[in-house]
Structure formats: C-alpha cells, structure tokens
Amino acid sequence: MASIDLPSPGTQASTWTSPGREQWTTVLHSWVTTVDHKRLGILYVGCGLVFLLIGGAEAAMMRFQLFFAQNDLLSPQVFNRFFTMHGTTMVFFVGMPIIIGMGNYLIPIMIGARDMAFPRLNAWGFWMFLFGGLIFYFSYLGGDGLYAAGTAPDVGWFAYAPLTGKAFSRGNSTDYWVLGILISGFGSIAGAINMITTTLSMRCPGMTLGRLPLFVWMMLIVSGLILIALSPLTAAQVMLLFDRFLGAHFFDTQAGGDAVLWQHFFWFFGHPEVYILIIPGFAYASEIIPVFSRKVIFGYPIMVGATCAIGLLSVGVWAHHMFVVGLGKGTAIWFAAITMLVGVPTGIKIFNWVGTMYGGKLHFRLPMLFCTAFLFQFLIAGLTGIMLAAAPFTWQLSDSYFVVAHFHYVLIGGLVFTIFGAIYYWFPKVSGRMVNETLGRWHFWLFTIGFQMTFTTMHVQGLLGMPRRIYTYPAERGWEVWNQITTAGVVFQGVGVLLFVIALIHALRRGEPAGDDPWNAWTLEWSTSSPPPAYNFAEIPEVRSRRPLWDLKHPDDPDWKYE
Amino acid sequence: MTNPEQPPIDPRPQGNPDVDPDVDPGSDPGIAMPAPTAAPMFLALGLSLLLAGLVTNELVSIVGLVAAVWGAIHWWREVLPSEHHEHVALQPEHERAQPVVARVGAVEHLQAGVEGHRVRVPAEMHPYTSGLKGGLAGAAAMAGIAMLYGLIAEASPWYPINLLSSVVLPAFNLADAAQLNAFSASALVTATLMHLGLSLLVGLVYAALLPMLPGRVLLWGGVVAPCLWSAVTWTSLGVVSPALAEHIQWAWFVASQIAFGLVAGAVIARSETIETLQTWPLAARAGIEGGGLPDLSDATDTGSDDAGNGDDGGRAQ
Structure with missing residues (x-):
C-alpha cells in the first residue's frame, strides 16, 4: 500500500498583516477600530492567552504555598484571593474568550462567509469582555477604595451567599467580582447571538446543515447554551448588586432571603458552563483527528446528535453540585440519574474519535499529539465525573481535592489540551507560518508530564481527606509528599507553557511559510490563502459535500457521491 | 439526492471576484x-x-x-x-490561494483481512444467545469453585454466598465468621440474582468482543480478561467495600474468575458464527427494496469494500 505523507509547507509569503512597516499608531488604530471577525478572533484568543498566564501564575503561587506543611509563603487572605482570582480568570477570562475567539475566526471561513452577521456587535462583544476583565483585575487597586490598599475578591469563583453579603464581604472587592463578570457576560451573550445568526443565515450555497463542519455544529450548540446559561447568572448578579447597594434581601437569610437560591442560579449557569467550555474542545478534536488519521470522521450524524443530547441534558444537571445542601432523596436521585445520562452521548463521542483513528494512517504531528492525550485524559475525567454523580460518593468527597482533580482533568486535560492542539492546527492559517515542531514537542511532553504529576496525585489527596481551599495543613496528615509531587508538576507545566509562547513568537518571526493547506485538510478555511484576506473569499464558494477540498483533490472519488 | 454526474464546484476564486458596484469601473475593483x-x-x-x-x-x-x-x-x-x-x-x-492539485487514483480503500492492515471489521460474530449460554455455564463453574473454597476453607458452602450478598446487604458487612457460615435465604436470593445478572452480562460482552480480538479466544476470555478484572477488583475493593476486601482469599478469587472465563469462552467459541450487517449497504440495512440498489451479494463478499482509507482521508465504514 502506498503511503503518502502530509505535504511539506508551501512557500507563500504572508503579507496581510504587515506589522513593522506601518507606524505603530496606525497599526494600533486599525486593531482598535476593527470589525473584521478574524482580527477580533485573534484579539479574543490573544487576550485569553495573556489571562491564562496570569491565572496560571496565581495557581503556581498557591501550589508553592502548599509545597510544605505549615508553610507561610502566602497569608490566608492572599491565598483566598488567589484561588478566587484563579478560578474566575480561568473560566470567564481564559476559557470563554478563547472559545468565542476561535469561533469568531473560524466559523465564517468554514461556512464560506465573508464576516460575521453582526460585525460591530462582534467588536462590542470583544471590548465588553476585555473591559470586564480589566475591571475585575482593577480590584487589586480599588477593592477597598483607591486610598486604601486594594484587595481582590476572596469569595471563591462561585461566590456563595451569604458570604457575599455586605455583612461578611466588606469593602468593594466582591462588587468587582460581580461587575467584572457581569460586563464580560454581556460580551459573551453578544458573541453567542452572532455565532448563531452567522451559522444559520450566512452559509455559502450548498452548505446545508448536514454538510456543516462539526466544529460549526458544536459552536452552534455552545452558543445556544451560552444564551440559556449566562442569562440567569446575569440576573443573579444584578440581584446581588441590589442586595449589596440597595439593601435588597434576595440572598440574605436573616431577612427572609434564600442563600440556596444563589446556588441554584449559579449552578444553573455553572454546570452548562462546563459543557460550554468542553464542547469547543470536542469541536477542535473533531476537526483535527480525522485530518491526522487521514479518514473521514466516524459517525458524523451521531456526533451531531450526541452534541445536541449533551446540550439538552446539560441544563438538567446543575444540582449535582448541591448534593451536600440536603436536597432530599427524590431530587438527589433525579439529578444523579440525569448526570449519569450525560455519560452516554459523551461516551459515543469518544468511541467515534477512536473509531476515526482506528484503521487510519495516523500522523502524530503537534495537533494530533494534543488530541490523543485529550482522549485519554478526558476519559478519566468522565469516569470521575460519573463517580461524583453518585450522591453518596459526593457526600464523602465534596469540597475535597478529588473534586479539584476531576474538574481540572476536564478543563485542562480536556479543554486546554485541545486548545493547544487547535492553536497548533490553525496557527499556520492565521499567521501563514509553521510552528517549530521540536519546540512544540517539548511543550507537549513537558506539559503532559506536568499535568499528570499535578492532577493525578490530586485524586489521592482528595481520597486522603484533604479539603480544597485550605491554605496550609498539618504535617502529620500524610499529605505533604503528594502536595510536593503536585507542585513539582506545576513547574513542568510552566516550562511547557513558556516553550509554547517561545514557539509562537519564533514562528511569527522565523517560521517556515505555511502555504494555503499545510495539513492536506478538507474544510473551506484551507482553500483560501494563509493568512486569509480581509474578505476571506474573492468569490463565495459553493460546496457539495462535507469535505469540499477532498472533492477537488480527488475528483475520481468525491464525497458527494456518497453523502 | 446528489446527481453523481454533476461535478463539485470549485470553492476557490476563479478570477471573477465580486466587484463592488459602488466602485468606479475604471478604478481597482474591491x-x-x-x-x-x-x-x-x-x-x-x-x-x-x-x-x-x-x-x-x-x-x-x-x-x-x-x-x-x-x-x-x-x-x-x-x-x-x-x-x-x-x-x-x-x-x-x-x-492568492494556489490552485488545488487533483490527485487522481490516490485513494486507497480499506480491505478487511488484508495482512498488515489494522482494520478488523466484525463481519461475523457469535449470536447473543451463545453469550447468554456461556454466561450461565461460566456462572456455574465460578459458583462451583467458590463453594469448593467455602467448604475447604470455612467448612460451609454458604460462606461465599453470604460474602457476595454483603455488597448490597449491609447486615453482612459486620457479620462474624459464624454468621457468614450460616444459611440465609435473603443472602442466597440476593447473591444468586447478582451472580446470574453479572454473569449473563459478561457473557454478552464476551460474545460481542471475542470475535474482534486477534489470536486465541480462550487466551483472551479465559486468562487475560479474568486477570485484568481481578487486578481492578483487588486495587479498588478496599475503597468500595473494605469489609468484603478483608474476607476475600485472592488466589481462590482469581481461580474462580479464570474458571468463568474458560468455560464461558469455550461455550461461545464453540457456537457457530453469524454474519453481521456491518458490510451491508445502508439501504439494505434499512430494509429498503427496489431497483438500482447495489447487489447485496457483492457487498457481503468483499467485506468493507467501500471503506475508503486512502492516502488520504477516505471514508470509513
């Protein structure tokens, strides 16, 4: 059997963005006033990566504090602020902008459109996200007012009532938490409206829903989830502002309010949010794995159906975060059962990705490496999720490091790994340059080893009874060695991320030209130049199958004969 | 349905861009x-x-x-x-984007059974009834070994039965040796249901999986799978049910698992295989009849004939 390798990078130079040739003020002005979906996508992802470095540094500081028992590197107050800022940053200012940014960049060129449906709303959404993030971090200066030493929020990323009440959270630090998320939330809602409208109304001729790339399908479902989940959170935050500024009592139990109501509002957002974050990871994997397995995705209609099922089920599982509240047997059984049901469509997806790889000619280039690791890690994340879906299990391990390990397996082992894979996959399209494979492989192995050291061990700490959010612990509990392995893993991950940044900068400055289609891929974005022109396509394309470039490359065996 | 004679339309610019109508015809089109x-x-x-x-x-x-x-x-x-x-x-x-180079004849198609290729399509499988029979036979073999252990080690055939029922009957979790050796009707019913239910399920899994595994069925079903299962149980039982873990003699446990695997695997392996629908065209699988459909006999003869793999992103089954 003949074996044909992926093609070498082409020789086409990129000139669409020409930094350095124009005055910096002109360049800055063009980026500030842009309504181009590609530039906004780059801004979203770039800002998300900057916040990733900040949130990662906060996590590293917490881990250094926990390296030794009875350590005093950080005070309890600073530790509380760090876990609040870290969690909030990673969910709202890293995960959300990166998934919306990737959607912004890719959806129009994958469906053969020239821009998003509402380009100005798109820009507004980005700036709302950015200003929300800046206000959130301004709390370090203004949390206690400008003339007192500022303090960042310290109520945790889900900010339970009544801790957020005026009586327990004095000053303005909690208000910054509310305002930062509230403002950026409007941006996310705008982004979701834009992605839905663009997908439904701007597809090129021939791009039926049955021919949409899986990436676009999944982002469509994510956008719907954003609308459903973020709106109640926004309402709850306005209610909390009323409590704190106008003397309302929505969440004040002493005045007839209900603290558990906040938990319902928050987790009605919070659990779909997990799927809002991880489904884009599925989307990246669903584009990358077929290309690097040299096979069409296994079970396209089932993948779409499974994503719809996850979307539907995900809005019915929120109270599994509240098993220890004391919801009653019937409620607990209902939410446990629905949570376990989510495992079915998720398992289907994993089987379909493995089915795609099975019998394929696997090319373990950088995007595929990250997606392969994702498959293993996300499987473990799913299994611990099923364990935590059982209410009695959660009664034992709620608020322990087992839970921390589980959701970091989902969000790092699942989402962050696929984000890295996606960046390596689409970076040549965005920049016109290839990333150095050696640097990328160092990044992959260091980050993977570090991830396993950090988060696999956390399961053990949890089973040994270590609660989350403690700033120190006594030596005799036997947790120290596990914490030291966990912290050592952070160092590996940090060096890995540093190499990732170096790899991107190196690629931008000295990377090999990528050509239009460096991976021999099949979707429409690879039919235009790298980077694409502002108008994406000089002529609106027309497609006849899910893989229009395949049809062109193989006119003797096109997909449209079979679909 | 797509007309197979109609070629795909090139999604690339063909040198005829949309010209902005507001732009002066004499100037650069944008x-x-x-x-x-x-x-x-x-x-x-x-x-x-x-x-x-x-x-x-x-x-x-x-x-x-x-x-x-x-x-x-x-x-x-x-x-x-x-x-x-x-x-x-x-x-x-x-x-601008470079034209796509067509690569005629570059697509390879999956051929089930071709040496060196990783694909193993389960074109034939054992019937589910053989899985149920194998599960029942394996259940009997496993029960025999377990009761033999009870008689030899504890001088009571009820010991392993009571022990198994302790997974769901809390009363047996803290039972002493005398209680574990005594007959209990509730424990017998519970343990029998659990044992039969699990054995039938594992038998079905064996029937579905064994044809897909390379090499000898008895090696996979009789040795590898029981050893893996025993290892998983050994590592996790201390967390799931510490009381049960304390009473288990692991050598006998592994022996009973292997007895199940060998007997169930043998029963399933001896059954006649039946053809699956894997290699049938979709229309045939859906039960659609009519002129113009592919000849079913061709499809079943060639295994995964349309399972394109290729250089090069072919279609999978």
Whole structure:
C-alpha cells in the first residue's frame, strides 16, 4: 500500500498583516477600530492567552504555598484571593474568550462567509469582555477604595451567599467580582447571538446543515447554551448588586432571603458552563483527528446528535453540585440519574474519535499529539465525573481535592489540551507560518508530564481527606509528599507553557511559510490563502459535500457521491 | 439526492471576484466589507465605566455615560440610513490561494483481512444467545469453585454466598465468621440474582468482543480478561467495600474468575458464527427494496469494500 505523507509547507509569503512597516499608531488604530471577525478572533484568543498566564501564575503561587506543611509563603487572605482570582480568570477570562475567539475566526471561513452577521456587535462583544476583565483585575487597586490598599475578591469563583453579603464581604472587592463578570457576560451573550445568526443565515450555497463542519455544529450548540446559561447568572448578579447597594434581601437569610437560591442560579449557569467550555474542545478534536488519521470522521450524524443530547441534558444537571445542601432523596436521585445520562452521548463521542483513528494512517504531528492525550485524559475525567454523580460518593468527597482533580482533568486535560492542539492546527492559517515542531514537542511532553504529576496525585489527596481551599495543613496528615509531587508538576507545566509562547513568537518571526493547506485538510478555511484576506473569499464558494477540498483533490472519488 | 454526474464546484476564486458596484469601473475593483469603527469600543468602554462608578466615584459613571452615548450615536450613524463599507482591494495575484492539485487514483480503500492492515471489521460474530449460554455455564463453574473454597476453607458452602450478598446487604458487612457460615435465604436470593445478572452480562460482552480480538479466544476470555478484572477488583475493593476486601482469599478469587472465563469462552467459541450487517449497504440495512440498489451479494463478499482509507482521508465504514 502506498503511503503518502502530509505535504511539506508551501512557500507563500504572508503579507496581510504587515506589522513593522506601518507606524505603530496606525497599526494600533486599525486593531482598535476593527470589525473584521478574524482580527477580533485573534484579539479574543490573544487576550485569553495573556489571562491564562496570569491565572496560571496565581495557581503556581498557591501550589508553592502548599509545597510544605505549615508553610507561610502566602497569608490566608492572599491565598483566598488567589484561588478566587484563579478560578474566575480561568473560566470567564481564559476559557470563554478563547472559545468565542476561535469561533469568531473560524466559523465564517468554514461556512464560506465573508464576516460575521453582526460585525460591530462582534467588536462590542470583544471590548465588553476585555473591559470586564480589566475591571475585575482593577480590584487589586480599588477593592477597598483607591486610598486604601486594594484587595481582590476572596469569595471563591462561585461566590456563595451569604458570604457575599455586605455583612461578611466588606469593602468593594466582591462588587468587582460581580461587575467584572457581569460586563464580560454581556460580551459573551453578544458573541453567542452572532455565532448563531452567522451559522444559520450566512452559509455559502450548498452548505446545508448536514454538510456543516462539526466544529460549526458544536459552536452552534455552545452558543445556544451560552444564551440559556449566562442569562440567569446575569440576573443573579444584578440581584446581588441590589442586595449589596440597595439593601435588597434576595440572598440574605436573616431577612427572609434564600442563600440556596444563589446556588441554584449559579449552578444553573455553572454546570452548562462546563459543557460550554468542553464542547469547543470536542469541536477542535473533531476537526483535527480525522485530518491526522487521514479518514473521514466516524459517525458524523451521531456526533451531531450526541452534541445536541449533551446540550439538552446539560441544563438538567446543575444540582449535582448541591448534593451536600440536603436536597432530599427524590431530587438527589433525579439529578444523579440525569448526570449519569450525560455519560452516554459523551461516551459515543469518544468511541467515534477512536473509531476515526482506528484503521487510519495516523500522523502524530503537534495537533494530533494534543488530541490523543485529550482522549485519554478526558476519559478519566468522565469516569470521575460519573463517580461524583453518585450522591453518596459526593457526600464523602465534596469540597475535597478529588473534586479539584476531576474538574481540572476536564478543563485542562480536556479543554486546554485541545486548545493547544487547535492553536497548533490553525496557527499556520492565521499567521501563514509553521510552528517549530521540536519546540512544540517539548511543550507537549513537558506539559503532559506536568499535568499528570499535578492532577493525578490530586485524586489521592482528595481520597486522603484533604479539603480544597485550605491554605496550609498539618504535617502529620500524610499529605505533604503528594502536595510536593503536585507542585513539582506545576513547574513542568510552566516550562511547557513558556516553550509554547517561545514557539509562537519564533514562528511569527522565523517560521517556515505555511502555504494555503499545510495539513492536506478538507474544510473551506484551507482553500483560501494563509493568512486569509480581509474578505476571506474573492468569490463565495459553493460546496457539495462535507469535505469540499477532498472533492477537488480527488475528483475520481468525491464525497458527494456518497453523502 | 446528489446527481453523481454533476461535478463539485470549485470553492476557490476563479478570477471573477465580486466587484463592488459602488466602485468606479475604471478604478481597482474591491470587495465591500464593513467599515472599521471605534463606536463599539466606545460604547463598551462607556458602559463599563458607568458600572465601575458604583465602586469608584460618580465622576467615573458620568464619563462612562458620555462615552456610551457617544458610542451609541456613532454606531447608529454607522448603520443608518445605510451601512458604511470600505472597499478592500483584492490580493495581488501572487498572494492568492494556489490552485488545488487533483490527485487522481490516490485513494486507497480499506480491505478487511488484508495482512498488515489494522482494520478488523466484525463481519461475523457469535449470536447473543451463545453469550447468554456461556454466561450461565461460566456462572456455574465460578459458583462451583467458590463453594469448593467455602467448604475447604470455612467448612460451609454458604460462606461465599453470604460474602457476595454483603455488597448490597449491609447486615453482612459486620457479620462474624459464624454468621457468614450460616444459611440465609435473603443472602442466597440476593447473591444468586447478582451472580446470574453479572454473569449473563459478561457473557454478552464476551460474545460481542471475542470475535474482534486477534489470536486465541480462550487466551483472551479465559486468562487475560479474568486477570485484568481481578487486578481492578483487588486495587479498588478496599475503597468500595473494605469489609468484603478483608474476607476475600485472592488466589481462590482469581481461580474462580479464570474458571468463568474458560468455560464461558469455550461455550461461545464453540457456537457457530453469524454474519453481521456491518458490510451491508445502508439501504439494505434499512430494509429498503427496489431497483438500482447495489447487489447485496457483492457487498457481503468483499467485506468493507467501500471503506475508503486512502492516502488520504477516505471514508470509513
């Protein structure tokens, strides 16, 4: 059997963005006033990566504090602020902008459109996200007012009532938490409206829903989830502002309010949010794995159906975060059962990705490496999720490091790994340059080893009874060695991320030209130049199958004969 | 349905771009794109400052309000009465996407059973009834070994039965040796149901999986699977049920698992295999009959004939 390798990078130079040739003020002005979906996508992802470095540094500081028992590197107050800022940053200012940014960049060129449906709303959404993030971090200066030493929020990323009440959270630090998320939330809602409208109304001729790339399908479902989940959170935050500024009592139990109501509002957002974050990871994997397995995705209609099922089920599982509240047997059984049901469509997806790889000619280039690791890690994340879906299990391990390990397996082992894979996959399209494979492989192995050291061990700490959010612990509990392995893993991950940044900068400055289609891929974005022109396509394309470039490359065996 | 005679349409520019009708025909043709504007940024900044005034100073809110109103007005003027566009010139020829090179004949198709290829399509499988029979036979073998252990080690055939029932009957978790050796009707019913249920399920899994595994069925079903299962149980039982873990003799446990695997595997392996629908065309699988459909006998003869793999992204089964 003949074996044909992926093609070498082409020789086409990129000139669409020409930094350095124009005055910096002109360049800055063009980026500030842009309504181009590609530039906004780059801004979203770039800002998300900057916040990733900040949130990662906060996590590293917490881990250094926990390296030794009875350590005093950080005070309890600073530790509380760090876990609040870290969690909030990673969910709202890293995960959300990166998934919306990737959607912004890719959806129009994958469906053969020239821009998003509402380009100005798109820009507004980005700036709302950015200003929300800046206000959130301004709390370090203004949390206690400008003339007192500022303090960042310290109520945790889900900010339970009544801790957020005026009586327990004095000053303005909690208000910054509310305002930062509230403002950026409007941006996310705008982004979701834009992605839905663009997908439904701007597809090129021939791009039926049955021919949409899986990436676009999944982002469509994510956008719907954003609308459903973020709106109640926004309402709850306005209610909390009323409590704190106008003397309302929505969440004040002493005045007839209900603290558990906040938990319902928050987790009605919070659990779909997990799927809002991880489904884009599925989307990246669903584009990358077929290309690097040299096979069409296994079970396209089932993948779409499974994503719809996850979307539907995900809005019915929120109270599994509240098993220890004391919801009653019937409620607990209902939410446990629905949570376990989510495992079915998720398992289907994993089987379909493995089915795609099975019998394929696997090319373990950088995007595929990250997606392969994702498959293993996300499987473990799913299994611990099923364990935590059982209410009695959660009664034992709620608020322990087992839970921390589980959701970091989902969000790092699942989402962050696929984000890295996606960046390596689409970076040549965005920049016109290839990333150095050696640097990328160092990044992959260091980050993977570090991830396993950090988060696999956390399961053990949890089973040994270590609660989350403690700033120190006594030596005799036997947790120290596990914490030291966990912290050592952070160092590996940090060096890995540093190499990732170096790899991107190196690629931008000295990377090999990528050509239009460096991976021999099949979707429409690879039919235009790298980077694409502002108008994406000089002529609106027309497609006849899910893989229009395949049809062109193989006119003797096109997909449209079979679909 | 797609007309197979109609070729795909090239999604690339063909040198006939959309020319903006507003542009002078004599000038460089461009494509109309939404014009850049700072209005969204100002509106976002204004709204953010408006809210930030809550935690800073009223002046911040006032500045924010002014910026927001300015941004909103300019936004409206961007789109009303007609949307502002800018004319983006087409890329120079040398920067445009290169034409796609067609590679006729480059597609390889999966051929089930070809040596060296990783694909193993389960074209034939054991019937589910053989799985049920194998599960029942394996259950009997396993029960025999377990009761033999009870008689030898504890002088009571009820010991392993009571022990198994302790997984769901809390009363047996803290039972002493005398209680574990005594007959209990509830324990017998519970343990029998659990044992039969699990054995039938594992038998079904064996029937489905064993044909897909390379090499000898008895090696996989009789040795590898029982050893793996025993290892998983050994590592996790201490967490799941510490009381049960304390009473188990692991050598006998592994022996009973292997007895199940060998017997169930043998029963399943001896059954006749039946053809699956894997290699049938979709229409045949759906039960559609009519002229023009592919010949079913061809499809079943060639295994995964349309399972393109290729250089090169073919279609899978």
